[in-house]
Amino acid sequence: MKFVKSIGLAILGSTLAIGGAAAQDKTVKIATEGAYEPWNFTGPGGKLEGFEVDLANELCNRMKVKCEIVAQDWDGIIPALQAKKYDAIMAGMSITDERKKVIDFSNPYAAGPNGFLVAKNSPLAKMPGTGQAFNLSSQQAEGEKAIEALKPVLKGKTVGVQVSTIHANFADKYLKGTAEVREYKTTEQHDLDLAAGRIDAVLADATALNGTLRKPEFKDYVLVGPSITGGLLGPGVGVGLRQGETALKQQFNDAIAAAKADGTLKKLSEKWFKIDTTPRS
Structure with a gap:
């Protein structure tokens, strides 16, 4: 047995x-x-x-x-x-x-914040809301008020975003009619156009933009604007x-x-x- x-x-x-x-x-x-x-x-x-x-x-x-x-x-x-x-x-x-x-x-x-990358000598470097954070899911009214405050400084400017992203969707909803929104296949492409002066700002995930800022060629650039999360930007x-x-x-x-x-x-x-x-x- x-x-x-x-x-x-x-x-x-x-x-x-x-x-x-x-x-x-x-x-x-x-x-x-x-x-x-x-x-x-x-x-x-x-x-x-x-x-x-x-x-x-x-x-x-x-x-x-x-x-x-x-x-x-x-x-x-x-x-x-x-x-x-x-x-x-x-x-x-x-x-x-x-x-x-x-x-x-x-x-x-x-889950990370989002923001704008601009040249330090640009008028956009003094973008309102810098250092503030808003969640459009739990602070919709406050967040949308902060977005409205951006429109006067972004009027007539060109903002780069990556195609088919939450940033492209955000720009389409909130910036259409204020700024020219230019879409790119990759984030590298809009970074290059920003460095060449062909656009005024890039809207993207702040973690990716911080990576861009660590490159020597972007030493004269800065991350600005309110940190917006939630809502159509997702969880x-x-x-x-x-x-x-x-x-x-x-x-x-x-x-x-x-x-x-x-x-x-x-x-x-x-x-x-x-x-x-x-x-x-």
Whole structure:
């Protein structure tokens, strides 16, 4: 009887080991833009680097799956997900109601402020509201009043935004008829036009703009304007997923929750952004 019991335990142990190995052998393919420093960018030799590359590997490790990270142009990143070219998106993509009509999201893994990048010698450097913060979800009246205060100084100016982003949506809703809004395929392109004097300001995520400010060629530029979050800007950045992928979504949510609880999100965001972008809710 003991011999039979031993055989049974051995078989059970082998089965569990095989099951664990099978889970580890599963690969989750994640797309990032590779052109949104310091969230994600292409480093020397073509290697993908940045906050989301580090975080993707960390989450996959917690999910006990292999991680394959690929670069995908921003304007095709959602259609390619829907076409099943990869399993998930981690590309600084904010969770919005509009996007949730076509894809699903994990819980947010980062939430940061937004702002304007302008030259220090520009009249816009004295933009009202600088240093103040408003959430359009909980402080709509105050936030929209702060936005109205921007319009006189932005009148007739040209503001650059990345196409198909929350910043493009924000500019379309609040700045149309006040400033000329110019859309760019990548943030690098609007940064270059700002440096060349072809536009007056860039509206983007402050964490990305802080990365731009660390470049020598932008030493004479400054981040200004009120920090606006919430509302159509969404609750933060999450993993983009195909609708109906409930098991994968739960895996990501569990991994994000664990990384938040043990301080990994804080550690990685401070490494790449120099501030803590851990979601508060």
